[in-house]
Amino acid sequence: GDSVTQMEGPVTLSEEAFLTINCTYTATGYPSLFWYVQYPGEGLQLLLKATKADDKGSNKGFEATYRKETTSFHLEKGSVQVSDSAVYFCALSNNAGNMLTFGGGTRLMVKP
């Protein structure tokens, strides 16, 4: 079945550091890929998405590129802020099933 693997956290960075959170997937067909963010005490929010190979999703300074050859969708940000502290989930949606398959989540802690 489909699966998503994320790097384990927590990831601790200083403010303005560069962020990379790795995400790789296994899926049949041509899934859509997503990053969701969960701030402390809140629900999940869609951060960005990509629906086909080589697409780049971007939002709030975050970006991720759909790499079919490496089955990856790594999340990056050039300069993190304290307010980016949250749990980040990589997910895929296989068009055939419509359900979302989530990775394990990566907690990001940004220190001033």
Added chain:
Amino acid sequence: SAVISQKPSRDICQRGTSLTIQCQVDSQVTMMFWYRQQPGQSLTLIATANQGSEATYESGFVIDKFPISRPNLTFSTLTVSNMSPEDSSIYLCSVERVQGGEQYFGPGTRLTVT
């Protein structure tokens, strides 16, 4: 996007009792989903609920334990039956607007079973 509300936002329940969680969407949607997020864990799909048909449950989840209703295109309920402490989790509903597209999540219901 979609505006999704859930009730209750949190509850503390005794083992052996049942709790019904409501999910309300601000517009009509075909597919609604119920997820469970156990403490410190990722999300696991419980079931998919389409209006006018029986919910489809994922492996490990059964209708007797998690009955779901979907009476119309803007509303759904999930009941957690005969609760045990292992049911302590955040329960989230979500909706999908475009087939194969992104899902939008409600704020979640934090359930603690004592």
